[in-house]
Amino acid sequence: MDSDDEYFMSDEVRQYFFGGFREYGVHPVNQKRNIFGEYHHLYPDLLGFPQKFRDYTRMEIETFEYILSKIQVRLTKQWTNFVKQPITPREKLIITLRYLATGISFNALSYTFRIGRSTAAEIVKETCLAVWDKLHELHMPQPTEELFKNVAKDYWEMWNFPNCIGSIDGKHIRIKSPPNTGTMFFNYKKFFSIVLQAVADAKCKFIAIEVGSYGKQSDGGIFKSSTLFKLMESGELDIPPDCHLPGTNISVPHVLVADEAYPLLPHILRPYARRDCSPDEEYFNARFSRARKSVECSFGAINSKWRLLWKPIETEVQTAETITKAICILHNVIIDMEGYEEVMKEGEEFLENAEKPKKTNFHHSYRRTGMQVRDKFRDFICNNRL
Numbered sequence: 059m060d061s062d063d064e065y066f067m068s069d070e071v072r073q074y075f076f077g078g079f080r081e082y083g084v085h086p087v088n089q090k091r092n093i094f095g096e097y098h099h100l101y102p103d104l105l106g107f108p109q110k111f112r113d114y115t116r117m118e119i120e121t122f123e124y125i126l127s128k129i130q131v132r133l134t135k136q137w138t139n140f141v142k143q144p145i146t147p148r149e150k151l152i153i154t155l156r157y158l159a160t161g162i163s164f165n166a167l168s169y170t171f172r173i174g175r176s177t178a179a180e181i182v183k184e185t186c187l188a189v190w191d192k193l194h195e196l197h198m199p200q201p202t203e204e205l206f207k208n209v210a211k212d213y214w215e216m217w218n219f220p221n222c223i224g225s226i227d228g229k230h231i232r233i234k235s236p237p238n239t240g241t242m243f244f245n246y247k248k249f250f251s252i253v254l255q256a257v258a259d260a261k262c263k264f265i266a267i268e269v270g271s272y273g274k275q276s277d278g279g280i281f282k283s284s285t286l287f288k289l290m291e292s293g294e295l296d297i298p299p300d301c302h303l304p305g306t307n308i309s310v311p312h313v314l315v316a317d318e319a320y321p322l323l324p325h326i327l328r329p330y331a332r333r334d335c336s337p338d339e340e341y342f343n344a345r346f347s348r349a350r351k352s353v354e355c356s357f358g359a360i361n362s363k364w365r366l367l368w369k370p371i372e373t374e375v376q377t378a379e380t381i382t383k384a385i386c387i388l389h390n391v392i393i394d395m396e397g398y399e400e401v402m403k404e405g406e407e408f409l410e411n412a413e414k415p416k417k418t419n420f421h422h423s424y425r426r427t428g429m430q431v432r433d434k435f436r437d438f439i440c441n442n443r444l
Contacts (some may be wrong), residue, residue, distance in 0.1 A: 091172035096156075097149045115155045116363045117388075121395040125388075126151055128196075129188040145173065145181065153178065154185040158385060161366040183377050186384035194383070197390040201265055203296040210298070210312055212260035219349035220303050220438065222327075223312045224257040224265050226286075226320065227353045228277040231269075232370040233378045243375075245273035252375060254382055255280055257314060258353040261398035262405060264386050270379045277319035290325055297325060303438045310434050315350050322428035327435060341443070342436040355405030360389050362408040 092098050104111040111119050126148060133147035145153075153171055156162065157178075164182070168175040199205075206223040213222035230251035236243055243250045251273035257265045271280045281287050289295040300309045313327040322328050329346050330339040361367050364385050371378040393401055 088172045088174065095172040096170045097152050101152060116159050117392055118396055121392060124395060125189065125391060128192045132188040132192060133185060150181045150185050154182050157182050158364045158366050161369050163372070183380065186380045189384040189387055190380060193387045193391060197387055197394055198264055201296060203298050206296065206312060207298050209259045209265065213349065214304065216260045217349045219345065221301065221310055221312045222315055222349055223297065224259055224314050225350045225353035226257045226314045226316045227357070228280055229254045229256070229357045230273055231367065231378065231382050233375060234370045234372045236375050241274060243273045250370065252378060253280055255284060256353060256356065256386065258356040260352055261393060262352050262356045262359060262402050263390050263393045263398065264356060267383065267386050269382045278321055281320055306438065308434055308438065310431055313431070315346060317350065322432065324428055324431055326428065327432055338436060338440045342439050345439050355402050356389065358405035358408035359401045360385055362404040
């Protein structure tokens with residue numbers, strides 16, 4: 059070896075250019091992944107016990123295999139002689155589901171599955187992105203007039219509320235405080251968050267979601283700046299035309315039901331203010347609250363199933379958004395594959411406290427029209443008591 063080779067192989071040069079030596083290509087602990095890693099010694103046994111598999115992955119075996127079939131190609135890497143123990147798409151999906159289901163840290167996840175910490179973080183990010191990209195058009199397609207009509211039919215049959223095309227609400231998703239953002243993500247509940255705004259149908263399935271608004275914003279403010287509101291305002295949202303309330307000749311718009319934090323608009327219905335409510339208005343509010351239960355059950359169900367939402371998501375904000383969208387799609391897939399009854403039961407057992415209403419100023423004529431629409435619904439509801 060000549061003097062130049064000796065110089066470039068010296069400890070000082072390696073330290074300067076490369077930040078030190080990597081003691082191992084793959085750590086000896088992780089080299090035994092195929093023997094002692096959780097996936098390799100536990101997953102095969104779970105396949106023989108469907109209930110245990112469901113407890114572990116939060117879904118049935120058939121649902122898991124369906125999801126895997128949709129994302130497998132996306133998660134398959136070209137194997138080379140540099141990768142001695144490639145991580146398969148099946149193992150990546152298991153790792154991701156355990157992260158979502160338990161809220162375990164990437165560091166703890168790396169020891170459980172005997173992979174590197176950065177590898178665990180990258181697998182979760184990659185898999186969640188694949189789940190969203192490959193499944194959202196199948197299980198959360200862009201709403202159409204026909205879809206809204208079916209939702210309205212279900213709301214009338216299941217919740218006894220007419221002309222309802224969905225229930226809308228916002229949910230704060232806990233995140234780690236992003237650097238250099240001040241209080242933009244700090245919400246009124248005193249933690250850092252991004253907001254998931256969602257519309258749910260009568261069976262607790264998400265029709266549409268928007269993720270990523272600052273935690274400091276109110277539900278009404280988020281709605282006003284949302285794509286959903288802009289489409290609704292411009293008339294580009296495929297809301298069915300006004301139709302008669304069942305058994306009457308009273309024509310009203312199709313509406314989304316929302317809490318007090320949202321504006322009262324022709325296509326947005328909210329309850330009467332609790333102060334000085336008449337008996338009829340109180341009865342309407344009670345029936346209205348029952349109809350809104352679907353979106354609350356949806357949020358309760360994802361909280362119950364995916365315990366990651368119990369703690370801050372310790373990733374970059376963009377990755378937290380991707381994870382949240384993946385959770386919403388998994389929620390829809392499970393409903394489509396396994397039915398909504400169990401999801402609704404989980405949601406009812408984990409209903410969150412109602413968020414505090416916040417005032418939002420909207421155009422006065424819009425509000426007046428919304429009040430007229432609400433009065434028509436009130437009269438119909440009170441004339442058709444359960």
